[in-house]
Amino acid sequence: MGGCFNITTNAGGAPYLSVTNVTVGTESVDLALGFRRIQPVGYLTIRLATQIPADTTATLPVTITLNGTTRNLTTFNGTQVTVADVTGTGILLVFNDRFNGILQLMSVATA
Numbered sequence: 001m002g003g004c005f006n007i008t009t010n011a012g013g014a015p016y017l018s019v020t021n022v023t024v025g026t027e028s029v030d031l032a033l034g035f036r037r038i039q040p041v042g043y044l045t046i047r048l049a050t051q052i053p054a055d056t057t058a059t060l061p062v063t064i065t066l067n068g069t070t071r072n073l074t075t076f077n078g079t080q081v082t083v084a085d086v087t088g089t090g091i092l093l094v095f096n097d098r099f100n101g102i103l104q105l106m107s108v109a110t111a
Contacts, residue, residue, distance in 0.1 A: 014043040022048075024056050029083055031073075032065040040098040043106070051089050058084035064103060066096070071103045081105050 021032040029052055038044070046064075061080045062073045073081040073094070085105070086092070093107040 016045045018047045028061045030063045044094045046092040
């Protein structure tokens, strides 16, 4: 792959990543985090500085592209996060476990 990437972390070592691109498709909305060398298990702090467009269908599922792989963002019990769950801008706390296929939203958006 080549190159070295600097990743900002908080005091506990959790990566702090900004969404680099919001892509609205017909089947999902993807929040791209770019290609980074993120540990396969751990918490991620994600900054959503650009909101999903207001006219986007609220029932579309949200995916996250991380380390070149796109995965569904879920809540407890594997329920799919939708656009209605992620409105506006702000910080998302996510737990990632690549080995067990978990990408779970830990924070709850408030309106």
